[in-house]
Amino acid sequence: MRIVRAKALGFCFGVRRAIDMVAEVAEERGPIDSLGSIVHNPVVVDGLTAKGVRVVGGLEEVESGTVAVTAHGRGPEIAGEAEERGLDVVDTTCPIVRKSQKAAQGLCADGFRVIIYGEEDHPEVRGVLAWTEGKGTAILDPEAEIDIPHRKLALLAQTTKSEQSFAEFVGRFVGHNIGRINELRIVNTTCPETDERYHAAHELAAECDLVIVVGGRGSANTRKLAQTCADSGVETQQIERAREIEPEWLEGKETVGVTAGASTPDQSIDEVVARLEKLAEKLHAKEQRARRFAPSNLMDA
Template sequence: MQIKKAAVQGFCFGVAITVKKAEEAIAGGANVTSLGNVVHNPQMVQSLANRGLKNASSVDEVDSGALFVRAHGLPLEVFESAKEKGLNVIDATCPMVTKIHVQAEKLKADGYKIIVVGDPHHPEVKGTLSHVPGAWCIETVEDVARLPRASRVGVVVQSTYSGRRFAEIVKALTSKYYEVRAINTICTDTHNRQTEAMQLSKEVEVVVVVGGKTSANTKHLAELAEMNGARAFHIEGPDELRAQWFEGVERAGLMSGASTPGWLLDSVAQRMEELSRQLA
């Protein structure tokens, strides 16, 4: 079985920056706590925890030391609470996420009613909404029909959202509102991976996508691969691979989400090769 790897793999630059900052923060044994997992990858989260990075669900649980802001960012009120408590804030928000905040604020200053497209429960979206109080948040094209009327709407989108779905939503918004200013804030890395998922899935029979089960961008990659005719399997590590997935398969594709370290992808590739030899 031939295994074809995606050209874009491993950490995106935003996650790479965040992980590096986290490793530097805990290197000296400092008291550092993150609100939620630093990245959506269980192996990387465990690695950082083993080296001393703590995890909390609320800033109320952090009484001293440093508060680490993960790649997704945090709502403004959390930054304010941390400041009031005298915590040292290490801000590792992805630059692409910060760009969304800036774009949303500018649209609001220009008089647009803001619509944020994305998962309202995702930490990135929660952070974006805190920058534009009163904004509407929608997740699907069906949500457009339920929005109130407005004369001018400005739109930004979660950085890891599906490009295809965003285009559908913008089209629906354009049909409903007189003026729509939509800014595609899907990050370049997400766009490139989604494009590659569509291309790779046309060249192979099976696509294995490696990434955390809670990773939005990884889920979208698996969805795109299936939409384009390949069987797709979303896994977190090599132990989840099953030989029957590759029975009779001549070409298999391998790609990863933005929070997946390169070494993990290599271990999955090695296991796929072992299974291929067993089936030969």
């Protein structure tokens, strides 16, 4: 059985950067509070907790010390609110998300109605919307009814949407609303790192009998990767930890692929590959034994 890793998988640079930043600050200043999970992965969260990073739901839960803004970013109000409460802020907002926030803010200031192609409840999208001062909306349906007050419209995307799905959204949205728009801006705020992982997952799915997708169940990006593989027609299993792999998944498989969401640490991926190698060896030994003791072989002996 061959075990193949996707060409691009696991931590993106934004997540790596955020983890390093909070770990460094916790080491220098002592325990810090993170406004939400730094990443949607229990293995990483456990590791950071051990280093003194506590996850809190909001500023109201923090009495003193330092708070961290996650890679998903927050609205502009957070800096002022933290200052009022006498808290220091470590801002780990991913530079790609920051670009999206700045674009949304600037376009609103220029009188554009800002539409974000994304999930309105996602922390990153909520953060970007906050930079529009209530003048932005997040939608997934390109035919949703939207008012466009000055016939000026701007389209952005949640960073983890694929370029292809954003392009399809833009095409359908513009087709549906063109009669109400005089000026249109499209800012491609999709993240190249995420797209790279989707493409690599596609390629992987094409050469495997089974793909194991490693990542937190709460990670939208990991779920989307698993969906990408399953849509390619390959058997797909999503797991958080190596011990969840069932030996029977591997029976009769020639090539097993491994990919992982942008919030999955290298350690989890290595553990999954190590367990697959071990299970493959056992399976091979079992098959050899079965062959040796097959009735036809016993008669030859």
